């Protein structure tokens with residue numbers, strides 16, 4: 001099964017095989033919020049290539065946050081809401097609050113995909129392995 005890098009990033013999959021889960025749990029499960037697994041359950045890739053590797057993903061989440069804010073703003077305009085400046089600001093803050101867990105998760109995913117490369121051979125082996 002061929003999966004794109006974008007799919008792998010957005011659905012929080014392993015950068016190397018694009019099949020194994022990247023996080024311990026769903027981003028909206030607050031107890032394990034955005035905890036990255038130790039290894040890929042499929043290909044055994046070590047997700048933590050160095051101590052506090054994912055600290056750098058904060059820079060990514062800043063960019064993703066701005067993208068969400070802009071998207072919320074554009075969506076408000078497209079839908080024709082006229083909230084005024086205060087309403088618009090509150091809308092953007094609300095959009096950021098509800099997407100925050102996912103922003104954090106996807107930022108770590110982007111960060112990992114930036115440093116860890118896809119390997120088609122390993123991906124093929126992992127998909128022949130059976131269970132998810």
Ligand SMILES: [Zn+2]
Nearest residue numbers: 014017040043
């Ligand atoms: Zn993997």
